[in-house]
Amino acid sequence: MDTDVVVVGAGPVGLLLAGDLCAGGARVTVVERLTTPTTESRASTLHARTMDVLAERDVLGRLGKLPSGGPGHFGGLPLDLTLADPEHRFAGQWKCPQTLLERVLQERAVELGARVRRGVELVALTEQADHVVAETASERGRERITAAYLVGCDGEDSSVRVLAGFDFPGEDATLEMLRADVVGLDIPNRRFERHPKGLATAFRWPDGSTRVMVHVFGATPRPRTPDYPEIVAAWAEVTGEDISGGTPTWLNAFGNTRRQAASYRRGRVLLAGDAAHRQMPVGGQALNLGLQDAAALGGELLAALGGHDRLARYDTTRHAVGARTLTNIQAQALLLLGGPEVEPLRDTFAELMRYDAVRGHLARMISGLDGPPATAEDQGTTRMGKLDGKTALVTGSSRGIGRATAQRLAEEGALVAVHYAANEEAANETVALIEKDGGRAFAVRAELGVPGDVHELFLGLEQGLKERTGDTTLDIVVNNAGEQTAAGLAPEDVTPEQLDRLFAVNAKAPFFIVQRALSLLPDGGRIINISSGLTKFANPEQVAYSMTKGAVEQITLHFARHLAPRGITVNTVAPGITDNGSPVFDIPEAVEAMSQLSAFKRVGKARDVADVVAFLASDDARWVTGSFVDASGGTLLG
Numbered sequence: 001m002d003t004d005v006v007v008v009g010a011g012p013v014g015l016l017l018a019g020d021l022c023a024g025g026a027r028v029t030v031v032e033r034l035t036t037p038t039t040e041s042r043a044s045t046l047h048a049r050t051m052d053v054l055a056e057r058d059v060l061g062r063l064g065k066l067p068s069g070g071p072g073h074f075g076g077l078p079l080d081l082t083l084a085d086p087e088h089r090f091a092g093q094w095k096c097p098q099t100l101l102e103r104v105l106q107e108r109a110v111e112l113g114a115r116v117r118r119g120v121e122l123v124a125l126t127e128q129a130d131h132v133v134a135e136t137a138s139e140r141g142r143e144r145i146t147a148a149y150l151v152g153c154d155g156e157d158s159s160v161r162v163l164a165g166f167d168f169p170g171e172d173a174t175l176e177m178l179r180a181d182v183v184g185l186d187i188p189n190r191r192f193e194r195h196p197k198g199l200a201t202a203f204r205w206p207d208g209s210t211r212v213m214v215h216v217f218g219a220t221p222r223p224r225t226p227d228y229p230e231i232v233a234a235w236a237e238v239t240g241e242d243i244s245g246g247t248p249t250w251l252n253a254f255g256n257t258r259r260q261a262a263s264y265r266r267g268r269v270l271l272a273g274d275a276a277h278r279q280m281p282v283g284g285q286a287l288n289l290g291l292q293d294a295a296a297l298g299g300e301l302l303a304a305l306g307g308h309d310r311l312a313r314y315d316t317t318r319h320a321v322g323a324r325t326l327t328n329i330q331a332q333a334l335l336l337l338g339g340p341e342v343e344p345l346r347d348t349f350a351e352l353m354r355y356d357a358v359r360g361h362l363a364r365m366i367s368g369l370d371g372p373p374a375t376a377e378d379q380g381t382t383r384m385g386k387l388d389g390k391t392a393l394v395t396g397s398s399r400g401i402g403r404a405t406a407q408r409l410a411e412e413g414a415l416v417a418v419h420y421a422a423n424e425e426a427a428n429e430t431v432a433l434i435e436k437d438g439g440r441a442f443a444v445r446a447e448l449g450v451p452g453d454v455h456e457l458f459l460g461l462e463q464g465l466k467e468r469t470g471d472t473t474l475d476i477v478v479n480n481a482g483e484q485t486a487a488g489l490a491p492e493d494v495t496p497e498q499l500d501r502l503f504a505v506n507a508k509a510p511f512f513i514v515q516r517a518l519s520l521l522p523d524g525g526r527i528i529n530i531s532s533g534l535t536k537f538a539n540p541e542q543v544a545y546s547m548t549k550g551a552v553e554q555i556t557l558h559f560a561r562h563l564a565p566r567g568i569t570v571n572t573v574a575p576g577i578t579d580n581g582s583p584v585f586d587i588p589e590a591v592e593a594m595s596q597l598s599a600f601k602r603v604g605k606a607r608d609v610a611d612v613v614a615f616l617a618s619d620d621a622r623w624v625t626g627s628f629v630d631a632s633g634g635t636l637l638g
């Protein structure tokens with residue numbers, strides 16, 4: 001190995017990490033595309049938690065006395081950040097130009113032994129079982145560096161993220177804010193001043209130049225850096241003032257983008273800072289989030305180098321913190337960039353922010369003082385989930401019954417693979433909902449019913465499990481995905497193609513999923529197949545669909561016998577009409593008619609079914625196998 005860790009990117013995040021790793025005795029090489037440090041100070045605000053991080057590392061002393069950043073804001077509504085914890089030694093926010101922070105962090109990293117190589121670009125990345133190989137290009141030509149781990153701290157357009165194949169789901173910006181540093185202006189300072197046509201901010205830097213920021217309501221992102229006349233025009237449109245006499249020293253635009261790597265770790269490659277998450281730069285949270293990623297990663301990487309791989313914990317905790325921060329940034333973006341239509345929301349928010357508890361809560365969230373979302377580990381207690389330490393696959397869990405089941409199993413402590421066919425956004429939403437509640441999940445895509453379907457599913461599943469748990473044990477399989485293509489067709493009208501497709505998705509795929517899972521299921525594993533009350537309730541228009549569900553029930557019967565010697569239970573759950581969020585459940589008359597079928601005179605909720613699945617997945621159901629569990633609210637009572 002040439003080095004222990006390659007850090008890609010010599011911004012504040014990479015340099016803090018490099019210093020921490022060297023302080024722990026690791027050999028570190030930092031590679032940076034830029035030949036000289038940047039002269040731009042994009043981010044300049046440090047929050048209390050970050051100040052703690054810097055103080056603990058003796059970096060704060062080197063930065064000199066930092067001026068207070070004054071009060072903060074939440075989406076443009078004034079918010080005193082000292083309320084996060086008035087007793088905190090660094091209560092509030094602090095101004096520190098990014099250039100200064102970078103210089104000091106680089107000095108520290110180099111003093112501690114890091115090799116910082118500038119003008120060196122990462123061009124390829126290969127991972128082996130026990131090391132990674134980074135290929136770089138520079139004036140000296142191409143080189144290879146071998147290392148135990150490689151970390152991408154290379155910002156929002158991260159090459160590491162792309163080269164290592166990290167998923168980066170989310171949304172691109174839909175709205176744009178323009179900003180510039182301008183000399184020679186004499187305009188009054190203002191903070192998020194709202195005008196009928198937009199929003200304007202101006203403040204004077206200590207060197208006499210002025211930072212202007214302007215958003216024209218509804219303005220969408222442009223594909224290039226704005227020029228000064230464009231900013232002058234936007235400023236005039238919003239404020240009526242003419243700033244054409246100034247000379248810009250820096251021009252930039254940003255938007256309300258939100259993306260987050262699906263995982264911060266792929267094998268021996270990790271992400272930290274903006275490489276892992278892209279967000280609107282509001283209130284300086286992005287830089288603080290990134291520095292806190294680095295601070296958390298250093299210790300875990302040193303442990304991994306020492307033979308204790310706890311990197312899954314870095315992934316879980318920082319992903320959850322990132323998701324939460326991105327959500328609050330998105331809320332702020334809505335409040336800030338929304339036009340007149342968000343005024344009622346702003347008024348309501350402003351009203352809520354008169355309460356101390358609300359101000360304290362928001363201030364803690366921004367300052368990073370609310371800590372990571374609580375996990376059982378952090379609380380030092382066991383959450384007593386019935387499925388703690390288990391892993392589960394729920395097919396078709398992007399929505400409907402599958403989503404509720406994934407959530408329910410995660411609530412009980414299982415790590416859940418959220419499978420979907422095409423609806424990536426919905427699958428990511430399921431994962432986000434689980435993480436918001438402190439659970440663990442990841443999304444896996446594979447269309448079922450097409451050649452190679454189950455193979456594709458298991459490739460993603462096994463990789464996701466391996467990254468998070470170190471192996472591919474799969475304790476629980478829920479065959480839930482299903483299609484109803486020929487529903488509502490008279491038996492006379494069903495075509496062979498429709499029947500083939502239904503069987504391929506609803507019966508063939510579950511069979512081969514079970515077959516393929518056999519080698520991953522441990523003794524005591526669980527298989528739950530979702531059928532339908534329609535196998536016992538005649539409805540001629542659903543004959544084709546019901547035939548496939550009849551087939552699913554045969555998987556239960558025969559595999560229950562086959563797998564009993566291993567203590568694996570196999571059961572069927574049969575829902576009746578269940579609200580899966582589809583539009584028909586918004587029509588009161590339709591819901592009323594459907595309700596009459598159940599003995600309880602209501603349609604089922606996805607959670608009603610999910611609770612039954614969770615029971616069958618738990619140890620409480622160890623004596624139940626080969627059964628047909630009616631979860632139809634008594635629809636089959638007749």
Ligand code: NAP
Nearest residue numbers: 396397398400401420421422423448481482532577578580
């Ligand atoms: P849903 O809301 O229609 O969601 C279907 C799920 O399955 C989605 O996650 C979808 O993924 C996935 N899926 C569909 N076709 C797929 C394919 N070809 N390959 C891979 N994934 C596919 O479903 P639901 O109503 O909750 O039903 C769940 C299960 O319960 C089904 O087996 C259904 O037959 C059964 N069931 C439902 C009811 C009911 O009233 N809802 C009643 C009895 C039985 P994408 O989001 O990516 O499309």
